Amino acid sequence: MKPFDIVIVGGGGAGLYAAMEAMKTNPGLNIAVLSKIYPNRSHTSAAQGGANAALANKAKDDTVEMHIFDTIKGSDYLADQDAVEVLCSEAPKIIRELDNMGTPWSRMDDKTIAQRPFGGAGRPRCCYCADKTGHTILQTLYEQCLRKGVIFFNEYFALDLSVDGSRSRGLVAMNIKTGKIEAFPAKTVIFATGGYAKMYWNRSSNAAGNTGDGQAITYRAGIPLKDMEFVQFHPTGLRKSGLLVTEGARGEGGYLTNALGERFMKRYAPEKMELGPRDLVSRSLETEILEGRGFDSPAGKYLHLDLRHLGADIIKSRLPQIREMCMYFEGVDPIDDPVPVRPTAHYSMGGIDTDNLGRTVMQGVYAAGECGCVSVHGANRLGGNSLLDILVFGRIAGRAAAEECGKFNPTSIPEGELAEKELELRSFMQPKGHYERYGALREELGHTLGMNVGIFREASKIKQGITDIERLKERFQHVRVFDTGDIYNTNLLQVLELKNMLDLAETVAAGALVREESRGSHTRTDFPTRDDEKWHKHTVYTMEGGHPKIGYKPVTMGRYELQERTY
Amino acid sequence: MSDSTIQHHEESRDVTFRVHRFNPQVDSKPYFDDYTIRLEKGITVLRAINYIKEHVDSSLTFRAFCQAGICGSCAMRINGMSKLACTTQVWDELDKAREPGVIKVEPLRNLPHIKDLVVEMDPLVGKMQKYSNWVDSKMPEEQWGKKEFLVSEEEFLAYDKATDCILCASCVSECTILRAHKEYVSPAVLLKSYRMNVDSRDSIHDQRLAGLVQDHGVWDCTHCYRCQETCVKNIPIMDAIHGIREDAIERRGTKDTSGARHAEAFMEDIEKKGKLVEATLPIRTNGLAWTLKNLLPMAFKMVMKRRTPPPPPLVKASKGIDALRKEFKEMTSHVGKDHEKKSGE
Amino acid sequence: MKRYAYYQSCINESMTKEVDRSIELWQHDLGIEMVKMHESACCGGSNLDYVSPKHFALVNGRNIATAEKQGLDLVVSCNTCLMTIRSAKKKLDESADLRNEINEILRKEGLEYRGTSQVRHLLWVLIDDVGLDVIRKKVKNPLSKLRIAPFYGCHILRPSTVLGKDNPLEPTSLDMLLDALGGKTIPYEHKNRCCGFHTLLVAEEESLNVAAEALQEAMEQKADCIVTPCPLCHTVLDGYQGKALKQNGIKGSIPVLHLSEVVGLALGYSDRQLGIKRHIVTV
Ligand SMILES: Cc1cc2nc3c(=O)[nH]c(=O)nc-3n(C[C@H](O)[C@H](O)[C@H](O)COP(=O)(O)OP(=O)(O)OC[C@H]3O[C@@H](n4cnc5c(N)ncnc54)[C@H](O)[C@@H]3O)c2cc1C
Numbered sequence A: 001m002k003p004f005d006i007v008i009v010g011g012g013g014a015g016l017y018a019a020m021e022a023m024k025t026n027p028g029l030n031i032a033v034l035s036k037i038y039p040n041r042s043h044t045s046a047a048q049g050g051a052n053a054a055l056a057n058k059a060k061d062d063t064v065e066m067h068i069f070d071t072i073k074g075s076d077y078l079a080d081q082d083a084v085e086v087l088c089s090e091a092p093k094i095i096r097e098l099d100n101m102g103t104p105w106s107r108m109d110d111k112t113i114a115q116r117p118f119g120g121a122g123r124p125r126c127c128y129c130a131d132k133t134g135h136t137i138l139q140t141l142y143e144q145c146l147r148k149g150v151i152f153f154n155e156y157f158a159l160d161l162s163v164d165g166s167r168s169r170g171l172v173a174m175n176i177k178t179g180k181i182e183a184f185p186a187k188t189v190i191f192a193t194g195g196y197a198k199m200y201w202n203r204s205s206n207a208a209g210n211t212g213d214g215q216a217i218t219y220r221a222g223i224p225l226k227d228m229e230f231v232q233f234h235p236t237g238l239r240k241s242g243l244l245v246t247e248g249a250r251g252e253g254g255y256l257t258n259a260l261g262e263r264f265m266k267r268y269a270p271e272k273m274e275l276g277p278r279d280l281v282s283r284s285l286e287t288e289i290l291e292g293r294g295f296d297s298p299a300g301k302y303l304h305l306d307l308r309h310l311g312a313d314i315i316k317s318r319l320p321q322i323r324e325m326c327m328y329f330e331g332v333d334p335i336d337d338p339v340p341v342r343p344t345a346h347y348s349m350g351g352i353d354t355d356n357l358g359r360t361v362m363q364g365v366y367a368a369g370e371c372g373c374v375s376v377h378g379a380n381r382l383g384g385n386s387l388l389d390i391l392v393f394g395r396i397a398g399r400a401a402a403e404e405c406g407k408f409n410p411t412s413i414p415e416g417e418l419a420e421k422e423l424e425l426r427s428f429m430q431p432k433g434h435y436e437r438y439g440a441l442r443e444e445l446g447h448t449l450g451m452n453v454g455i456f457r458e459a460s461k462i463k464q465g466i467t468d469i470e471r472l473k474e475r476f477q478h479v480r481v482f483d484t485g486d487i488y489n490t491n492l493l494q495v496l497e498l499k500n501m502l503d504l505a506e507t508v509a510a511g512a513l514v515r516e517e518s519r520g521s522h523t524r525t526d527f528p529t530r531d532d533e534k535w536h537k538h539t540v541y542t543m544e545g546g547h548p549k550i551g552y553k554p555v556t557m558g559r560y561e562l563q564e565r566t567y
Numbered sequence B: 001m002s003d004s005t006i007q008h009h010e011e012s013r014d015v016t017f018r019v020h021r022f023n024p025q026v027d028s029k030p031y032f033d034d035y036t037i038r039l040e041k042g043i044t045v046l047r048a049i050n051y052i053k054e055h056v057d058s059s060l061t062f063r064a065f066c067q068a069g070i071c072g073s074c075a076m077r078i079n080g081m082s083k084l085a086c087t088t089q090v091w092d093e094l095d096k097a098r099e100p101g102v103i104k105v106e107p108l109r110n111l112p113h114i115k116d117l118v119v120e121m122d123p124l125v126g127k128m129q130k131y132s133n134w135v136d137s138k139m140p141e142e143q144w145g146k147k148e149f150l151v152s153e154e155e156f157l158a159y160d161k162a163t164d165c166i167l168c169a170s171c172v173s174e175c176t177i178l179r180a181h182k183e184y185v186s187p188a189v190l191l192k193s194y195r196m197n198v199d200s201r202d203s204i205h206d207q208r209l210a211g212l213v214q215d216h217g218v219w220d221c222t223h224c225y226r227c228q229e230t231c232v233k234n235i236p237i238m239d240a241i242h243g244i245r246e247d248a249i250e251r252r253g254t255k256d257t258s259g260a261r262h263a264e265a266f267m268e269d270i271e272k273k274g275k276l277v278e279a280t281l282p283i284r285t286n287g288l289a290w291t292l293k294n295l296l297p298m299a300f301k302m303v304m305k306r307r308t309p310p311p312p313p314l315v316k317a318s319k320g321i322d323a324l325r326k327e328f329k330e331m332t333s334h335v336g337k338d339h340e341k342k343s344g345e
Numbered sequence C: 001m002k003r004y005a006y007y008q009s010c011i012n013e014s015m016t017k018e019v020d021r022s023i024e025l026w027q028h029d030l031g032i033e034m035v036k037m038h039e040s041a042c043c044g045g046s047n048l049d050y051v052s053p054k055h056f057a058l059v060n061g062r063n064i065a066t067a068e069k070q071g072l073d074l075v076v077s078c079n080t081c082l083m084t085i086r087s088a089k090k091k092l093d094e095s096a097d098l099r100n101e102i103n104e105i106l107r108k109e110g111l112e113y114r115g116t117s118q119v120r121h122l123l124w125v126l127i128d129d130v131g132l133d134v135i136r137k138k139v140k141n142p143l144s145k146l147r148i149a150p151f152y153g154c155h156i157l158r159p160s161t162v163l164g165k166d167n168p169l170e171p172t173s174l175d176m177l178l179d180a181l182g183g184k185t186i187p188y189e190h191k192n193r194c195c196g197f198h199t200l201l202v203a204e205e206e207s208l209n210v211a212a213e214a215l216q217e218a219m220e221q222k223a224d225c226i227v228t229p230c231p232l233c234h235t236v237l238d239g240y241q242g243k244a245l246k247q248n249g250i251k252g253s254i255p256v257l258h259l260s261e262v263v264g265l266a267l268g269y270s271d272r273q274l275g276i277k278r279h280i281v282t283v
């Protein structure tokens, strides 16, 4: 195949924005977008709530400054302040740009883009389209990419980065529809493969494919990961499936109540109540449950999200998707009954370590979106800041790659690499020595992570988690792929995804163990306070001998001094 | 039988999934595999077939991603109807099963088959491209990001519902005309085209419309409403199809397509006779030459059976036609006034 | 004797005269009387609506108002007329403005649309008013020898927001009636599918492919005949049967009967009396 100027791995919000911006920057470039699912199916479509930007349409006194401050404070001061500045000052531009290209934003009476309050934000600055914001943004970007004639390789699964010393030659991927392993020689590669929170499996709001493939591929290729221990739990996952009831429900005025009928948030965030930041609300729910004030059921303990007082009209007009989900997956109509919820793994703050232009340490390799870590979210992401992150940094990475790809000479990917990969994948199909079913391993991984590296963590539990993960990695050697065909072999794909999750789970657990403090989403019951002296720094992971080696990186400070984080 | 046994019986039971299998690499033709598993009430079809894949037969192939009814991956035909596996309750399907306890699961129709429950989506994407299913902004790209368009609630509502579409292709699978001709535009693409055409920020309305009135376009729809009844997001797809037709007649008149002429002929007849003059409908829809060539042989057979519609002078005008004609005129003047009002705004 | 305002569908006045003829034959046997509405106008098919929504409301508001004046429910035996008039009724019932606008015009003719008459299909009247038990008792000549492929047609089912009587994708009413007449209905996937009529003049090839598939399935299932409550479906499935099958390289033929005809047969009338000889495909 002819070498590409840019190969973008991932067709979510980050990948598509990168593609568009790269085309805009230099229409002459040869750009490809690869995605393991059709781009419009990417997990960006699941984001319901909205994207933050200080447009000041709703609260006239809102400013970019305030947005910056909220984000830094929300991150528990682990975000890099220069990156946050980029994020927030680009925000109004990016939202308007989306409007200009056709995103259907909800509107206010004065015809400007509507905004609503969202957790951890001082002003109502979350721009939305009913409760389908991510879906409509993704549709718009996909449509625009089709308009611009972006070349898509749909249903291609990225396997490996082909590396030559300190630089990449391009990507090795599998055409899912044919099973063929193909080379994508490229001057630059942008990873935009989304998050890794699905490793918590049944206690995760994520799609089945949010398995951190990009992070695992780069990590194995020698590129460092950053802040992996920070996994955000969303307070309101549905009890049975882990699926999410968005913050929008609380933004519109929903109550959280316990078995005693109390609005228990008054104990934890008397001022903001239900609209406190996510980590705090999640911990509050978990505490209520641990202290025995939850409801009990065969599917586990839970609390109530009560929307009934909003009335049928508001629920139907502003939260239709949420209502549908409660009915389909939980059998509850929020108009008539409170919704059973508990915290669910939702977002991965950690990811591929990049600079403010999305560049990794390896020349020609970029990352953006949830799979990257700039970092703008630090130890905890604010609701509505992630869509913003993928858009802003997707665009920046796209432009950077378009501008820089001229610097790199095209190289080809050796045939031998493809053949070797083919052999490796085929080996899973050998009956001899292969007897484990991936399904069981996947469930056990989710279980041990939820129990031992979940919301509340402590040394002994995390160590248990690490032992479990190691054992699972050992068992993984014996996983059998029963489908021996080439065409659309989802059996093989799910095994490869499991491998990625196992590698990354090890970094999450290792980071959780070394970080002996509590910060943002990372809560150590044995180290309950933030320890700025020792731990105001990023963790960085490189793979050595198949296991993570941990290093550190300073946090870039700016205008805002460290403060205690209260709401 | 005590209450608790009834309850127990209701809570879990054996369910057989009769799944369409076909792997073109090894199979010469499709067949069905039966998987019987014990399930608890409250489980979705997707979770059930996931269970089969994980524990019984890992080669069973289907698409699934979000498991939450938002990504559109998992559409398949369950008991003969196209729908999302992840939002379909097994117990609901058991009620509909033709053979007790057996749920039939098959791939979508009208799209090329790949393997088991997976079909090719590229043709649909191709049609989205063909019919420019994107907003081509009134604002030049260089100016993007500087200021927002002002969009009223009413303008937003014009396309709001249509943007719910998750491109699951359930409606595509059930479409009558697509089944009869693969080139047909497809309901989802008509819906998206409509959504773009009513967007006040778009600049290529006329061009898109011109494409939609060509062969295999909007006039080929037989308004069977299957797409609308199938839609997994309850989108009134036919409103979009009617909307495009109304728009086409209003802006392009009735000259360019037979479908539009067909529609207009109804109006004429009602005004003149209060009845449809079926005998001349083909001529007015498709022209004389077409009628002679295509319908004459059939007409001959029909005459033999005394079945042809009466020629125009023999169609008795409906009783009270004078009153109707007057009323019709009066309404025409109302409509004229509505138009003036609209363009004056 | 329960009376109904019987709407005269254009097609039943011209191509499918046998429908009204057979209803006239047996209506009194079942204790119902269809009073013909000579002053009604063509409903506009599903076309007038988007040529001019207001004329559409006017014409059908007037049709319903005529029935209302007589204090009778309006009954039709054409699916598309049913769907069309009902959707006009829905629009009128939902919008006072529209109602006022057409009533202003209709008043001059001494008519007013009030929304008091229901708009119903003959099939529904047979099931709901006459009742299946009564029908069962009146049957003289049970259809027990016939394997019947029921063909509902679209517009008696969909859009369900307008029709709302049967399950739009898994209907049962026609099966129930045929069962009461002593017939044996076969499982038949095409029973709720489209006949292709509405694109016949616009995209004939497509339309006939649609029809051919339905015919083929009925033949494969070894049905003796197809029964439909809609004269438009009948026109395609019967009148165009030869062409449709030929175009798709399918051999054979299958008779297609109107609902009103099978009711007549079961009640003891002859095929000549019912006008079945008028069909294109010999029965
Ligand atoms: C339920 C839910 C609600 C949310 N709500 C909000 C919200 O209201 N506001 C907000 O700001 N954020 C929200 N988020 C977070 C936000 O949606 C995500 O962080 C964001 O969409 C991630 O976008 P992305 O482009 O980085 O990745 P994704 O959209 O996940 O896209 C990843 C892409 O990478 C491709 N890919 C992955 N692996 C491979 C591989 N091996 N080979 C080829 N391609 C691959 C996939 O096909 C996909 O196209 C929510 C998240 C969830 C789960």
Ligand code: SF4
Residues within 6 Å of the ligand: B174, B175, B176, B177, B178, B186, B187, B220, B221, B222, B223, B224, B225, B226, B227, B228
């Ligand atoms: S109404 Fe038209 S688009 Fe919809 S299924 Fe029928 S033929 Fe297809």
Ligand code: SF4
Residues within 6 Å of the ligand: B164, B165, B166, B167, B168, B169, B170, B171, B172, B187, B188, B191, B230, B231, B232, B233, B234, B235, B237
């Ligand atoms: S219109 Fe409805 S059924 Fe059709 S693709 Fe869109 S969501 Fe699916």
Ligand code: FES
Residues within 6 Å of the ligand: B063, B064, B065, B066, B067, B068, B069, B070, B071, B072, B073, B074, B075, B084, B085, B086, B087
């Ligand atoms: S898996 Fe996404 S819609 Fe069903």
